[in-house]
Amino acid sequence: MVFKNIKRIQTALPEVLHIVMFYNNGIIFQTTFKQDINIPKLGENIAKMLSHVQKLYEICNFDLVDYKKLIFETENISLIIIKLGENSNLGLFFKKEEDKDLKLNAIRRYLSSIEELIDMDKAELEMKSYEEKEEDYKK
Amino acid sequence: MEGLDFSIIVDLLFSSQDEGYVNLHSLLLIIGMMIIVQISHEAGTFQFLAIRLIKLSRGKPVLLLILFCIITILISAILNNILAVIILIPLTITVSRILNFNPSPYILTQAVLVNIGGTFFSISSIPNILITTYAGISFLEFFLNVGLISLIIFAFTLLFFIFLYKKELIFPEEGFKVLKEFNIWNFVQNKRLLFQSIISIITLMILFIFVPSSLITSDMIALSIAIILIIISGLDPKELIKKIDFELIFYLLGIFIISGGLEITGIVSSFGIILSNLGAGNLFLQIIMVLWISAFLSSSIDNIPITKVLIPVIGSMSEGVSLIDKNQLFYSLSIGANWGDNLTPLGDNILVINLAEQNNRPISFKQFFKLGFCTTIYQLIIVTIYFTLIFQFIIGMVIIITISIMIAIFYLLQKYGPNSMKIKIDKIITKFKNIIIK
Numbered sequence: 001m002v003f004k005n006i007k008r009i010q011t012a013l014p015e016v017l018h019i020v021m022f023y024n025n026g027i028i029f030q031t032t033f034k035q036d037i038n039i040p041k042l043g044e045n046i047a048k049m050l051s052h053v054q055k056l057y058e059i060c061n062f063d064l065v066d067y068k069k070l071i072f073e074t075e076n077i078s079l080i081i082i083k084l085g086e087n088s089n090l091g092l093f094f095k096k097e098e099d100k101d102l103k104l105n106a107i108r109r110y111l112s113s114i115e116e117l118i119d120m121d122k123a124e125l126e127m128k129s130y131e132e133k134e135e136d137y138k139k
Numbered sequence: 140m141e142g143l144d145f146s147i148i149v150d151l152l153f154s155s156q157d158e159g160y161v162n163l164h165s166l167l168l169i170i171g172m173m174i175i176v177q178i179s180h181e182a183g184t185f186q187f188l189a190i191r192l193i194k195l196s197r198g199k200p201v202l203l204l205i206l207f208c209i210i211t212i213l214i215s216a217i218l219n220n221i222l223a224v225i226i227l228i229p230l231t232i233t234v235s236r237i238l239n240f241n242p243s244p245y246i247l248t249q250a251v252l253v254n255i256g257g258t259f260f261s262i263s264s265i266p267n268i269l270i271t272t273y274a275g276i277s278f279l280e281f282f283l284n285v286g287l288i289s290l291i292i293f294a295f296t297l298l299f300f301i302f303l304y305k306k307e308l309i310f311p312e313e314g315f316k317v318l319k320e321f322n323i324w325n326f327v328q329n330k331r332l333l334f335q336s337i338i339s340i341i342t343l344m345i346l347f348i349f350v351p352s353s354l355i356t357s358d359m360i361a362l363s364i365a366i367i368l369i370i371i372s373g374l375d376p377k378e379l380i381k382k383i384d385f386e387l388i389f390y391l392l393g394i395f396i397i398s399g400g401l402e403i404t405g406i407v408s409s410f411g412i413i414l415s416n417l418g419a420g421n422l423f424l425q426i427i428m429v430l431w432i433s434a435f436l437s438s439s440i441d442n443i444p445i446t447k448v449l450i451p452v453i454g455s456m457s458e459g460v461s462l463i464d465k466n467q468l469f470y471s472l473s474i475g476a477n478w479g480d481n482l483t484p485l486g487d488n489i490l491v492i493n494l495a496e497q498n499n500r501p502i503s504f505k506q507f508f509k510l511g512f513c514t515t516i517y518q519l520i521i522v523t524i525y526f527t528l529i530f531q532f533i534i535g536m537v538i539i540i541t542i543s544i545m546i547a548i549f550y551l552l553q554k555y556g557p558n559s560m561k562i563k564i565d566k567i568i569t570k571f572k573n574i575i576i577k
Contacts, residue, residue: 002320023236025229025498027186028325039325040183087236087499117317120239125500 002030002117005110012107013092017077020091021084021118022046029088029118046091050081084111085119151399152392162395164358165272166388171361172262175343176218177382178368179336183326185214185226187333190323193234198315200308201301203238204245207231208297211249212289215256216263217340220480221490223253228494235500237321238314242495243502244304244576250481250491250507251514255296257477258289261357262347265391266446266476271357273450274469278347278357285470288525292518299517303510303576332372339368391443398447407448411455418456422464423530425456427523430471434479434519442476449476471526478518481511506576513575 006019010032021029026047028039050070057064070081078094090111153163179185189210196203215223227249235242257264261271261281271281327333346360369376401407414432418425429449437445449472457465484492484507495502528535553564 002317023233025233027229027233028322029237030320030322031325035324035327035330038328040328043325085236117237119236125241 002114005114005117006030006032009092009107009110012110013094015095016092017095018093020046020093021114022089022091023119024050024087024089046081046089050089082111085115086121088115088119090114148396151396154395154399161272164356165268166391167358168262168268168272168361169265169391170383170388171358171363171365172268173383174365174379175336175339175361175368176222177379178332178365178372178374179340180218180222180226181374181379182328182332182336182372184333184336184340185218186230186326187323189214189227189230190234190321190326194318194321194323196315198238198312198318200240201305204248204300204304204308205297207245208248208252208293208300211252212256212259212293215253216259219264220253220257223256224250224491224494227253228491229498232495232498232500234318237318240309240314241307242500243506244300244307246491246495246500246502247507247510248300248304250488251511252293252296254478254480255289255293255518258474259286260344260347262361264442264477265387266442267473269443269446270450270469270473273454274466275352276466276469277352280466281470281473284466285473288470288474288522291525292521295521296514296518299514303572307576332374335368335371339364394444394447397444398451401448402451407451408455411452414452415456422460422467423526426467426471426526426530429453429468430475430522430526431519433472433475434482434515437476437479438482438515439485442480446472446476467526474522475519478515481515484508484511509575 002021006021009019010016018032020031020033020042022031022043023029024047026040026043028043031039031042033039033042049072050067053070054064054067067083069083072079074096076096078096080092080094082090082092084090153166154161192206192210193203196206211223211227214227218226228246231245231249232242235245258267259282261267261276261278267281267285270276271278324330343361343364346355346364347357350360369379398407414425414428418428433442433445433449436449450469453465453468453472457468460468481488484504488507488511492502492504492507524535524538527538549564552560553568556564
């Protein structure tokens with residue numbers, strides 16, 4: 001289910017080297033990286049990147065409403081972290097290419113389906129408990 | 140000039156030769172365990188095993204609750220409570236995100252159960268290490284006398300949680316298909332380190348059980364395994380040392396000085412005499428008193444200083460008592476000091492509330508307080524009945540038979556009684572549940 005979506009993203013964006021699906025606490029759900037790299041550390045550090053930027057916003061007194069993506073571009077590899085659900089993110093490691101922003105739109109629909117699968121939002125949770133309560137009252 | 144040199148400070152910190160350097164042995168055991176646990180944590184051992192077990196639930200909510208509870212006590216039997224919740228709470232919330240359920244019941248039950256896991260082995264918590272080192276209680280002896288009680292109480296607590304939360308535990312089955320795709324190897328740095336840490340923990344347990352402390356003390360076993368693990372793991376020792384909780388070690392040293400001071404000044408023995416007199420010299424009453432007093436004291440003050448102060452108090456209370464009976468007092472202290480922590484959501488438990496909030500799944504202080512308080516009282520009552528059964532068999536049997544008859548009548552009335560009675564009983568049960576969990 002989830003892995004199918006990863007494969008689709010890789011097909012849609014062939015310049016994507018690796019994909020990391022991770023939570024804000026650093027737990028990696030799925031990745032295309034092989035076990036020969038230190039995956040728990042990858043998760044820990046990629047999650048730290050996000051929290052560092054969030055702290056940076058706090059220091060600068062900027063309001064952090066909701067982040068959408070974080071781009072780190074180098075000469076050979078670029079990393080784009082895209083927000084998936086409430087606490088989940090997708091890290092895409094690219095070979096150096098142009099026009100990534102445009103191409104990202106092509107994978108948006110896969111992102112929302114992954115988000116639904118791996119991360120239930122708080123709002124959804126509240127809605128669910130509201131529905132349960134409503135059913136209780138009906139009884 | 141006696142006492143004007145540093146010897147008194149050294150004696151207070153590490154205890155004297157006459158006392159067998161109990162404080163030093165405790166410290167070394169704690170450091171050894173910290174290193175083993177830190178390496179196992181780095182290896183991802185605990186998360187790996189936890190998710191492996193969770194996958195066995197096959198998406199059945201009650202089975203998932205049972206597995207979460209088992210994982211909690213297993214992890215907290217080896218780790219200290221703080222590290223256990225640091226690992227478990229984010230993991231539970233992540234699983235809840237995948238399985239689409241509200242993690243609050245699971246978080247709350249885990250927070251309560253880490254303390255039960257803390258009384259499984261003599262190495263499961265710092266109060267246990269302090270008690271067993273002081274009283275010379277072996278690993279096996281502790282497990283047979285306290286660990287087994289904890290297992291029984293765990294079973295009762297699990298039944299209580301299932302009774303409370305059964306109707307709340309619902310989640311869609313398709314979530315489980317997604318969970319199956321969760322790659323558990325993502326928790327593991329490398330397979331070699333994972334197996335090394337698992338083998339080390341198993342070896343440690345075997346040595347603790349089979350090697351008598353008169354031959355090699357527990358601290359030396361733990362420290363030796365820790366050193367071997369550092370060497371074979373290939374991890375950077377400097378990085379490992381940075382992660383050792385030195386704050387806790389200095390905190391312990393401070394506690395050693397304070398409790399030693401209280402002992403030297405005679406405050407401890409006076410307190411011991413008061414408790415002895417309150418128990419009217421009756422060992423059974425003293426055991427029950429130690430259980431409840433230590434539980435209520437450790438609900439508001441950290442259980443480490445409470446234990447350290449109460450150890451010599453018990454020592455002075457039990458003068459002239461046989462070794463087996465004396466140890467019963469220590470077992471009672473271990474249970475009270477470890478479990479009493481849950482009577483209030485203060486101390487370590489605040490961490491659970493913070494972790495849940497950090498992961499966007501806040502739980503309320505009130506909710507935690509109600510469940511923690513009720514469950515701990517329930518657990519302490521069962522232990523009291525257990526001790527009654529051991530020391531006052533007839534009274535214990537009368538209590539057990541009375542409770543069993545009451546439960547049976549209640550059950551039969553609910554199942555086969557007239558409809559009006561069934562409705563009344565259902566209302567009482569719902570009201571009782573709502574008081575605790577809503």
